[in-house]
Amino acid sequence: MSSRSLSPPKGAIPPVKLFTDEEDKTQEALKTFKCLDECQYANKRLGNAKHNEFMECDCYEEFEDGTNRACDENSDCINRLTLIECVNGLCGSCGDDCQNQRFQKKEYADIAVFQTKLKGYGVRAQADIESQQFIYEYMGEVIPENAFRDRLIAYDEKGYKHFYFMMLQNGEFIDATVKGSLARFCNHSCNPNAYVNKWVVAGKLKMGIFANRKILKGEEITFDYNVDRYGATAQKCYCGEPNCIGFLGGKTQTDAASLLPQNMAEALAVSVSMEKQWIKMKKSEGQKVVKSEGNNINVEFVESLDPPPCERPEDVTKVMSVLLQVEDNLLAKKLLQRLFNIEDDTSLHHQIIKLHGYTCFGKLLQFFRNDLEMEAKLIDFLLMLPKTTKNGIITSHIDKEVDQVKQLHKALAEPCDKLLAKWSDFETYKRITKKDIKEASNRMVDLRRIRLPPGWEIVHENGKPMYYNAQLKTKLHQPPSGSSKTFNTRRQPTNSNANKSSMKRSRLDDGEYERQKLRRLEKEKEAIEKVKEEETRALKLRLEMENQKKSELEKIIAEANKLKDIEREEQAQLQKEKEEKRLKKKNNHLEHKWNKFFASFVPSLLRKYEQQDALSHEHAKQCARDIVKILTSKELKKDGAKAPPEEPSKDKRTKVKQFTASYMSKFLLKYRKKHTSRS
Numbered sequence: 001m002s003s004r005s006l007s008p009p010k011g012a013i014p015p016v017k018l019f020t021d022e023e024d025k026t027q028e029a030l031k032t033f034k035c036l037d038e039c040q041y042a043n044k045r046l047g048n049a050k051h052n053e054f055m056e057c058d059c060y061e062e063f064e065d066g067t068n069r070a071c072d073e074n075s076d077c078i079n080r081l082t083l084i085e086c087v088n089g090l091c092g093s094c095g096d097d098c099q100n101q102r103f104q105k106k107e108y109a110d111i112a113v114f115q116t117k118l119k120g121y122g123v124r125a126q127a128d129i130e131s132q133q134f135i136y137e138y139m140g141e142v143i144p145e146n147a148f149r150d151r152l153i154a155y156d157e158k159g160y161k162h163f164y165f166m167m168l169q170n171g172e173f174i175d176a177t178v179k180g181s182l183a184r185f186c187n188h189s190c191n192p193n194a195y196v197n198k199w200v201v202a203g204k205l206k207m208g209i210f211a212n213r214k215i216l217k218g219e220e221i222t223f224d225y226n227v228d229r230y231g232a233t234a235q236k237c238y239c240g241e242p243n244c245i246g247f248l249g250g251k252t253q254t255d256a257a258s259l260l261p262q263n264m265a266e267a268l269a270v271s272v273s274m275e276k277q278w279i280k281m282k283k284s285e286g287q288k289v290v291k292s293e294g295n296n297i298n299v300e301f302v303e304s305l306d307p308p309p310c311e312r313p314e315d316v317t318k319v320m321s322v323l324l325q326v327e328d329n330l331l332a333k334k335l336l337q338r339l340f341n342i343e344d345d346t347s348l349h350h351q352i353i354k355l356h357g358y359t360c361f362g363k364l365l366q367f368f369r370n371d372l373e374m375e376a377k378l379i380d381f382l383l384m385l386p387k388t389t390k391n392g393i394i395t396s397h398i399d400k401e402v403d404q405v406k407q408l409h410k411a412l413a414e415p416c417d418k419l420l421a422k423w424s425d426f427e428t429y430k431r432i433t434k435k436d437i438k439e440a441s442n443r444m445v446d447l448r449r450i451r452l453p454p455g456w457e458i459v460h461e462n463g464k465p466m467y468y469n470a471q472l473k474t475k476l477h478q479p480p481s482g483s484s485k486t487f488n489t490r491r492q493p494t495n496s497n498a499n500k501s502s503m504k505r506s507r508l509d510d511g512e513y514e515r516q517k518l519r520r521l522e523k524e525k526e527a528i529e530k531v532k533e534e535e536t537r538a539l540k541l542r543l544e545m546e547n548q549k550k551s552e553l554e555k556i557i558a559e560a561n562k563l564k565d566i567e568r569e570e571q572a573q574l575q576k577e578k579e580e581k582r583l584k585k586k587n588n589h590l591e592h593k594w595n596k597f598f599a600s601f602v603p604s605l606l607r608k609y610e611q612q613d614a615l616s617h618e619h620a621k622q623c624a625r626d627i628v629k630i631l632t633s634k635e636l637k638k639d640g641a642k643a644p645p646e647e648p649s650k651d652k653r654t655k656v657k658q659f660t661a662s663y664m665s666k667f668l669l670k671y672r673k674k675h676t677s678r679s
Contacts, residue, residue: 055079113185133211137181189222264297346471347455391428
């Protein structure tokens, strides 16, 4: 399933249907499956976001009527813009329980299940839902692709009519067939009012349903499944929209559905009309339109794209949100093309850095580890980015990635050295704390409400917040021009106040004035020393935490290696036992053949002993068995892999006859002696 929607024909405005009078079937529907509070994972590795480290936003907590209003929909929260939720205890400055925690807080819209006429159960809004509002999380069992394939067959054999699979990421699927949430009842529409988007929540990927437009109370909530069918037969579509393609799944759906999921299409500046035109062209050429199973895109269509450069901050936001989660090599290259081709626009380059740019490009350097051309382009692009503080480079560890590129590719050593040298000149600043915000508020400046122009940051210097532009190498005590959402600052001293200060100084003798000046300088020095101590303590604490993490990681790796060694030993032992069994079986088979070979003529050699030496028939049989065993043992000892011939040769018969005679002479000697002593 995907969020890309098809627009209705030009001029067609379908009426909004309301189902307010239909009976609420929510409780009845809940009995048909197991309702989950969270997704269940087949193993702990499934559902993990590609960037492992949690990313902080740069918002600040803002309590109003006991509620933290930080990171709301009107803010410039970088996490919210790049589809990442803030997490209590990890996202420090924005505080706990900010507004960017909709999945974690389960801030679901008021919905109900009702019975449709032709589509089974459906979901309707119980109250108006605003455009872009979070409606519900699509939950279920997160399974790998092999399990997904097995379940497709099993459900088809059981005769299930409705399948509830949604692709989470390449090789991973959400199955809400047996276990899920109410979101599973959202029906397909060729002109939906909702879409699906992928978010990162505490390191895990989540699929959320969001309103595409304002949804009225009583209106059915739908989204475009946009997949090839999962089942034996295609299903008829009953959405009733003017642009309905008639079927869900199968060839019809593949040809008519969009070629890219909505978020990817928007990031690549692809419109529905562009997709339709391309499909039409392919059909006219008699070619099939097929989408890749791994990532639900048409590779040929993506290869044909020549996306334009980003021109607005919104374009950069869309590209960066997809780049942070991208898994496909081709898509990543096309998205980067939009960034690489940006004309000399410092504000857009600052926007890239702001939206977890260093973290994103660090991941991309890993992603293109064996692609020298792409690594060179990434390094060149990083070189042209404007100067900022060093904080983002340190927290993202991108400098280590660049150093690794340098070690692996000698051809890129020079630009890598140049980039690392450039970053080494950047300044590091302490992050603004809640205490700083409180002190700034006392001075009538609310740091939480200041929206700075591109390139400007709020940094901490000598215990005070400052406005810093690394590119211009400028520091200001007051917000720079172009800032918005600022509160009135305290009025500056007038000339009369300055005159009073001057008069006061004149009344003091020079000695007293110098003493006051020294005391003031000492206090300032103490404050600076205190800040330095705090920074040193913070640095030590951070190093201790990093060492602790490193130690824990080393323990985990050692334990994993130990388990691997045990597993290898067990496999080796198992292989050894199998080999021994095989050899034993083979030896038993050969032994049986040699026994049969000798038994074919040895008993006949013993008949004369029955007649001449009055040997009983039973004794003769036992002797024959013993002789056969001894001869077989000798043959296997000579060559354990050799099989007996079909017929004994003359030479073999002679040797066996000689051995039999020798054996019987010894046996008869013992036999006669025994019988003589008895008589």
